[in-house]
Amino acid sequence: MEQKNHYVNWFRASSPYIHAHRNKTFVVAFGGEAVLADDFQDHVHDFALLNSLGIRLVLVHGIRPQIDQRLKDGLPPRFHKHLRITDGPALQCVKEAAGLVRVEIEALLSLGLANSPMAGAKIKVASGNFVTAKPLGVIDGIDYCHTGEVRRIDSEAIHQQLDQDNVVLISPIGYSPSGEIFNLSAEQVATAVAIALKAEKLIFLTEQNCVSPDSGEQLQQLTSSEVSGLLERHPDLPETISQPLRAARHACQSGIARVHLINRFQNGALLLELFTRDGIGTLISSSPFEELRPATLNDIGGILELIKPLEQQGILAKRSREKIEMEIGDYLIIERDGLVIGCIALHAHLQRHFGVLACLAVHPEYQRSARANRLLDYACRKAKQLHLKTLFVLSTQTAHWFIERGFTASDVDSLPEPLKALYNPQRNSKVLCKDLE
Incomplete structure (x- = not known):
């Protein structure tokens, strides 16, 4: 029963990712190595599932090992700066390898056996002359012959x-x-196709x-500028x-918003990356995947979803959608790939130069990475920019957390009159304050 519930x-x-x-x-x-692997059929099953979920899917395959296999009987493979020199005999091997791999993938995508993941799939596969190319030419005195680069993608036909x-x-x-x-x-073809199609995602099975x-740990997310730094520091x-x-x-x-690098050896890697919150690969984007920013009206639903469990536990006072909507300019959030995973409100009283921190919440799955500290620091910096002199917090269960971060215990009588009038004796909240001067 536990397995079924899981x-x-x-x-x-x-389901949110499906939608x-x-x-x-x-x-x-994916490379030609993936096509040769025993588990490639599993990847094909996942491609079929993506197609059945309404995803517009373009597959770009490699053929390097297949070319090398065919060259073994003749000339050895020739490379310069990790690019193949495609002379006449090598070009013949390229054509043979490309044709064979394409047919093999089409055959796997055509499977429809009962009691298999492909049952009832009825996938239609389209191939064609979508890529116009030009010769790479002579570089460093080396003639690359029939090795080329992408000139144009027929995006309309695709x-x-x-x-x-x-x-x-x-x-x-x-x-x-x-x-x-x-x-x-x-890699170049896949990138050019994604750019030409304005694709939402480009995915590499690595x-x-x-x-x-430096650390030997997997990199979960990088910005494009961080990728540049990584490549410069580690050219090897x-x-x-x-x-x-x-x-x-x-x-x-x-212009591609999200690029994913996923280890193809992980069973179900594509599904785990696309349909779970944190995925299992490396996400690369032009802007940070996780962002701390002022909230907007579009974030109200996410804020309510985040604070609802804490309201039920009595940790936070209940707030209606209407109240949050009226005060949305006071809220700061952490957004992770479209999900609100943290929030805090700074209610500023500019004339009296004090502020009230409220509604500090972090999603349970992200509470061990100092995100609450980031929210608090951001709110304190904003308070100083507004020239506030004192911050107050009313807390029932987290007073010590604030005390550890520079707040001091106080009492109701120390509250400014506007805040004292709103104090709820039934909640009996602890009063904490912090001087910003």
């Missing part, structure tokens, strides 16, 4: 396929107006976790993670 709770918790992702365009990129509920499958191959074929970087070289990062990081930075700088 499943029900998880399903309910995922948020419906009809959004996601570009998912959108037409997505509008018909098709999954679009794109190989790292580009074509020139003169009919030439070019071998492209899968060969390893994105970890901090393995290509399996530095290439997706560079692609993610470029995507964010070009």
Whole structure:
């Protein structure tokens, strides 16, 4: 029964993300290594599930190991600065590898066996000449031959396929107006496609976790500027993670709101990243994923949801939606990916130069990361900017927390008259104050 309850709770918790992702365009990129892996069918099942949930899905696959396999019988693979030099024999291997991988993925997406995750899926897959390319040319005296770079993405044609509920499958191959074929970087193709489509998300299934070289811990979130700093400080990062990081930075700088780096070896990685609050991968964005800011009217629902349990426990005094709406300019919040996870109110009495802190709350899952301290510090800084001289707090159960942060115990008689008139003897709140001068 406990297992069933866990499943029900998880399903309910995922519903906001199901609603948020419906009809959004996601570009998912993965290397040829993922296609060769025994568990690739599991990823295909997850692709099918995303499609069934109304997500407009574009898949971009790599083919590097497949090309290398075909070159073993002839010339060894040739690279310069981690880019393949695609001469005539290598180009033939590129075409063979791209065709084979594309057909294999289409076959897996076409499965519909009963008693399997693909039962009843009936997925339609569309491929085509969506990518126009040009030669990379000669760099450092090295002729890259048929290695190219993206020149243009036919976004209109891709959108037409997505509008018909098709999954679009794109190989790292580009074509020139003169009919030439070019071998492209899968990361570059995926990034260019996401930018051209104005996709909501670009997702890379990577060969390893994105970890901090300093601490060895996985990096959960980065801004594009932090990615630049990481790459500058650690130029020796393995290509399996530095290439997706560079692609993610470029995507964010070009208007993609969210880029995810997910270790493909984690079972169900795509679902855990997209349908749980904190995910399991590394999120990269142009702006911080978590932001402390003044509240707006759009945040009222989130604030009410956050403080409701505390009101029921008697920790906070009850506040109506109307009261919060009237005082919304006094509230500060911490927003994490659209969810209000913390709030505090600073009710300022400018003429008498005092303020009242109220409604300090942090979501239970985020209470061990000093977010309450951040809210309090922010409110104190704002109070000083307003030239307030004293801050008051009325608390029933958290008095010691405020005392540990510089507040002192006081009594009701010390309260200014406007605040004394609002004091509720039935709650018998402790009175705390802090001088700001």
